Amino acid sequence: MAKSNMTAGKRAASAILATALSISVVVGVGVTLNKFSADPNGKLFATKEADTINVDGKEYPKASLTMGVYADTEQAHADGFTGMKNDWVQYGPSNHLVLPANTYITMTIHGYDGGEELNNPFFGKVMGTVSGTVNIDGVEYDSLPYNKIQHTWTLHGIPQSTQDPLFVSVPLLRVEEDDEIGWVPTEDPITNFKGHTITFSFLTKGAGEYVWNCEFPCGDDTYAKFGAAMSGYGYMSGKVTVTA
Amino acid sequence: MTTLDSQVGSRAIPNPKNSLITKLNAGTGLIVGILFAIGTYKGLSNTLDTSVYHLHNQVLLATMFMWSIGFLVGIGAFIGPVRWLVGKDLTAEEQLYMAGDGQGISRYFKYCTDHKVVGIQYLWGVITLLAVGGSMAMMIRTDLFNSGGHFVTAPIYNSLVGLHGITMIIALIIVATGPFGNYIMPIMIGAADMAFPRLNALSWWVLATAIPVLCSAWFLGGIPTGWTAYAPLSVQAGPGMNAFLATIIIFAVSTAVAGMNITATVITMRAKGMSWNRVPIFVIGATVSVALAIPAFPTFMVAMIQTAMDRSFMTGFFDANVGGTGWLYAHLFWIMGHPEVYVILVPGVAIIMEIVPVFVRKPLFSYTAAVVGFAGIAGLSVLVWAHHMYMSGWMPMLNGPFMVTTEMISVPTGLIFLVILGTLWNGKPWLKVPMLGAYAFLWNMLIGGITGLYLSDVPADQYLHGSMYVTAHFHYTLMGAALTGAVAGLVYWYPKMTGHMLNERASYVSFWLIQIGFQILYLGMFIAGSEGQPRRVADYASEFINSNRISTVGAYTVGIGFIILLWAVVHSWRHGKIAPMNPWGAKTLEWTVPYPVPLTNFDTPPVVTSDPYGYGRSAK
Amino acid sequence: MSQNDNLDLKPVPGERLKKFLRRSDVLQSTLFGLIITGVFIILGGKYYPEWMPAAMSTDMKAIVKLMTVFTWISAPVCGVVLGIALYSFLNRHKGDTPPPDGPATRTNGPVVLLWSVVTSALALVAVLYGLTEQNSTSLASARNAEDAMVVNVIGSQWAWSFDYPEYGISSHELMLPIDRPVSFKVVSVDVNHSFWPVQLGVKVDANKLAETLADTTPTKLGEFDVKCAELCGLYHAYMETTGEVMTEEDFNSWVSTQDGDRNTK
Structure with a gap:
């Protein structure tokens, strides 16, 4: 101790200061990462409607939501939604949906993309909607062939005791360049953009946190086509918050 | 204020007449490295279309390797080899200059061949890696404090898990053999330097170039694969994966160079009279560790090169669609991966074995058992890799044989326990911080070993594999045992490496915070794993929330403990109590040299007449 | 000593x-x-x-x-x-100076020998016990192989699906009848996954183009969790679903409510 020029008090102060500094560096990194984790395009709230609907003898309030799925950022701009920075296929205008609990949700998805084949043909089925079907340009389907699909919208969550299970999976009919087999591309009335208007309804239960993603392999050039847009947060995947 | 460093500064600095090497340092390395990287990136981007996935990977990989090569060119690593090519060598004066004697702090930023400088460089490299990896661990635990996963998004969480893993693995591989293997070990065996001083400098600076490459993964979108980088997920991953692959390939070069250098040094440069049964046990442990790494890391490198080929040249080593298989990757990875666990563990054990006799004042109990234990662990460790693949479905009929080899490792591990317990027996330990580390080591290694027994058993592994239980188990062995050993070694050898004692109160406080926090942290994780929480999940069912919160509280405690330790290391470096030549009264050779240690360590080469464990009142 | x-x-x-x-x-x-x-x-x-x-x-x-x-x-x-x-x-x-030297015991042959024998024996017990358990499990699965219900488990990033070839149906939830042996044939359509029905104590990896097998016999009614135990990318954490062990009658009535039109390539 003799040769040290530091008093015990100074030493303790420097220790506390250094500890506080280190902790604040770590906290700073945390805050930064947390900031990067914010929803890229904010939250998308379902619009509540005045009327109610009776499903299986129970009265549900109604709410609706409209999304689009775009082949690239150029298409996204044409629809008014500003695409994210990579020129990737993406859902918009946001990937974080907020839905009211115990509500009859009607979702409309405008699909503008082409497609090839599903990895897992299982996801050609319509699952979890009220009618068991999806309405594509006015026609009801309970499933689509594995090679006629552009994307799917698949909602799921972690099974746990604190929230109700919720599973919805809907295949979106792909847009054909030429109409050789009768799948006619539609002129979307809202966007004046060629594509399909896909509508389906499902019931939310209690409040909870869920995720959704696309099960159609659309991360081009990557193994199993599930890299790139498929593995980047906010493009073909997102969150669903059901609020009480 | 101490004047130790100013004394060093006053020595005559060799002046090799404006030779190129006097003008090169890490700064020039950085400049040349960045120029190489930018040149490569620009040049290749002009010829290759970077919007194409595999071409983009080619460009990025080439950029990273050229950065590393450029840095080494810029720091002067190739001056010697180039001279050889033209039939010359460095002059004697230049060689003396490269040894860095009398150049003060600046030598730590040069291509310096002095093993003591390299040791300090490694020490700060390790501290940097541990700080980065530790911060990521704090992020992981913060995210897992709540079920619902709102702190960071899933890809950021996955990157945190993977980059925390690989950062810590790299840090722990070099944590003992880097600082202590370079600084202390040559003095311990009475050598003037390493066998190949320039390779020694090379091993450090090659490693140093890997650190920025690893960090660049964050800016390229992270990695989704965890540190195991299983294919084909790694083939699917985004550009950040290239940083991972390049890091491992560069790191494997560094470990190969360092491993051969340390092995050659121990074999050929021991002091006169230091027969194999008189070698300090730490030297045996470090040698076993690096010798095991020599065959292990090339397989990792091969796996990484194959992944890089799959990603950049569209080969199909791991792509089942074209006849490859992910099992090939798993084999290559674990043929490296399991020996690597012991590459990390053995030096930590050896440090504890070096410390215990000094603080109990008894000879090491059964030196032979210790050596046999190390040899047994090293030998068996190359025969157990497929216990990581019990549940892969690769070949269930071989699970039995691999279970047998795995559980046989408990026999040499038992010998390690016997050596430490036998040394403790009948002794009155002096509970300085290094010795406390020995007790923490015993407890952690015991828990880690026993939980390893469950995992080695095929039916139990059927439940536990891929769960948080595995995470807790290997943290007990790697962090609880190996890192505890290395931290004990740091406190023990700090006086010799810095000339000052490590602040005692701070190191006590940090020791208890780290160890108590550690038990809380991994108790929670054992519970979560037993309950059925998979590992590496960004979010979990609310059923696991209590065990995860226990873990997070423990993790913060550990974090604060390490921050206090870091403060002590930085503060005592200059302001600590001036250390006597041999503060612990040990008998190994490193305590016979003064601080600062002279350039060639010993004025007259030492002659060894006994092993360094001659403690104890003689029997009658 | x-x-x-x-x-x-x-x-x-x-x-x-x-x-x-x-x-x-x-x-x-x-x-x-x-x-x-x-x-x-x-x-x-x-x-x-x-x-x-x-x-x-x-x-x-x-x-x-x-x-x-x-x-x-x-x-x-x-x-x-x-x-x-x-x-x-x-x-x-206690104190600031090193303690006095202890006894200079270098080794103790009998103790080292005894220790090695005992640890070897314990390791042997563990090995034998594990091998016996493993053997009885695989014997049981061999016995059950004939009347087992086959379930094809398909792992895809980031959801499980289950095909019941016997009934020509498929589901995103894993429904099983009680006391009937079940044989899981597990594959992946993309990267590696690991099929883990937690409460059933079964686990096996899902690999692309390589079928792996696992089997068990559910013995208790109730819900269980199906998780993925191998990091598989973005939504690995959410690659979970539920299953239920049902009575034979409940299972049959569940089967009849499933539509049979499974989409195959």
Whole structure:
């Protein structure tokens, strides 16, 4: 101790200061990462409607939501939604949906993309909607062939005791360049953009946190086509918050 | 204020007449490295279309390797080899200059061949890696404090898990053999330097170039694969994966160079009279560790090169669609991966074995058992890799044989326990911080070993594999045992490496915070794993929330403990109590040299007449 | 272990042992060791079954038992190691200078030998026990192979789906009839996954173009979780679904509510 020029008090102060500094560096990194984790395009709230609907003898309030799925950022701009920075296929205008609990949700998805084949043909089925079907340009389907699909919208969550299970999976009919087999591309009335208007309804239960993603392999050039847009947060995947 | 460093500064600095090497340092390395990287990136981007996935990977990989090569060119690593090519060598004066004697702090930023400088460089490299990896661990635990996963998004969480893993693995591989293997070990065996001083400098600076490459993964979108980088997920991953692959390939070069250098040094440069049964046990442990790494890391490198080929040249080593298989990757990875666990563990054990006799004042109990234990662990460790693949479905009929080899490792591990317990027996330990580390080591290694027994058993592994239980188990062995050993070694050898004692109160406080926090942290994780929480999940069912919160509280405690330790290391470096030549009264050779240690360590080469464990009142 | 002090005085081996056993450090270490052994036995027997989810299959029952038994086997090892360490820790030297030298015991042949034999024997017990368990599991699956219900498990990033070839249906939830052996044929359509129906105590990786097998017999009614135990990218954490073990009648009525038009390539 003799040769040290530091008093015990100074030493303790420097220790506390250094500890506080280190902790604040770590906290700073945390805050930064947390900031990067914010929803890229904010939250998308379902619009509540005045009327109610009776499903299986129970009265549900109604709410609706409209999304689009775009082949690239150029298409996204044409629809008014500003695409994210990579020129990737993406859902918009946001990937974080907020839905009211115990509500009859009607979702409309405008699909503008082409497609090839599903990895897992299982996801050609319509699952979890009220009618068991999806309405594509006015026609009801309970499933689509594995090679006629552009994307799917698949909602799921972690099974746990604190929230109700919720599973919805809907295949979106792909847009054909030429109409050789009768799948006619539609002129979307809202966007004046060629594509399909896909509508389906499902019931939310209690409040909870869920995720959704696309099960159609659309991360081009990557193994199993599930890299790139498929593995980047906010493009073909997102969150669903059901609020009480 | 101490004047130790100013004394060093006053020595005559060799002046090799404006030779190129006097003008090169890490700064020039950085400049040349960045120029190489930018040149490569620009040049290749002009010829290759970077919007194409595999071409983009080619460009990025080439950029990273050229950065590393450029840095080494810029720091002067190739001056010697180039001279050889033209039939010359460095002059004697230049060689003396490269040894860095009398150049003060600046030598730590040069291509310096002095093993003591390299040791300090490694020490700060390790501290940097541990700080980065530790911060990521704090992020992981913060995210897992709540079920619902709102702190960071899933890809950021996955990157945190993977980059925390690989950062810590790299840090722990070099944590003992880097600082202590370079600084202390040559003095311990009475050598003037390493066998190949320039390779020694090379091993450090090659490693140093890997650190920025690893960090660049964050800016390229992270990695989704965890540190195991299983294919084909790694083939699917985004550009950040290239940083991972390049890091491992560069790191494997560094470990190969360092491993051969340390092995050659121990074999050929021991002091006169230091027969194999008189070698300090730490030297045996470090040698076993690096010798095991020599065959292990090339397989990792091969796996990484194959992944890089799959990603950049569209080969199909791991792509089942074209006849490859992910099992090939798993084999290559674990043929490296399991020996690597012991590459990390053995030096930590050896440090504890070096410390215990000094603080109990008894000879090491059964030196032979210790050596046999190390040899047994090293030998068996190359025969157990497929216990990581019990549940892969690769070949269930071989699970039995691999279970047998795995559980046989408990026999040499038992010998390690016997050596430490036998040394403790009948002794009155002096509970300085290094010795406390020995007790923490015993407890952690015991828990880690026993939980390893469950995992080695095929039916139990059927439940536990891929769960948080595995995470807790290997943290007990790697962090609880190996890192505890290395931290004990740091406190023990700090006086010799810095000339000052490590602040005692701070190191006590940090020791208890780290160890108590550690038990809380991994108790929670054992519970979560037993309950059925998979590992590496960004979010979990609310059923696991209590065990995860226990873990997070423990993790913060550990974090604060390490921050206090870091403060002590930085503060005592200059302001600590001036250390006597041999503060612990040990008998190994490193305590016979003064601080600062002279350039060639010993004025007259030492002659060894006994092993360094001659403690104890003689029997009658 | 040193007997330096009585090396010459007591040449009779029995006497030496008696004297050794009466030493206070031996007694205290033994006492600590016994207490620690007891604690571990109690902890193992009580907490593993408490932490682990209720067993819903033959396999899971065996696993919970195995975890408990392994804790019991290792409890004495903990006792020996921690007993000696704890005694030594408490019997410390105080002060700022190194303690006086202890006895210069270099080794003790019989102790090293005994230790090696005992650890080898314990390892052997663990190996034999594990092999026997594994063998009985695989024998059971061989027996069950004929009347087992086959379920094709398909892992895709980041959801599970289950095909029932016997009934021509597919589902995102895993429904199983009770007491009927079930054989899982697991594949992946992309990267590696690991199929883990937690409460059934079954786990096997899903690989692309390589079918892996796992089987069990559900023995308890109720819901269970199906998780992915191999990091598989972005939404690995969410690659979970539920399953239920049902009575035969419930299962049949569930099958009849499923539409049969499975989409195949």
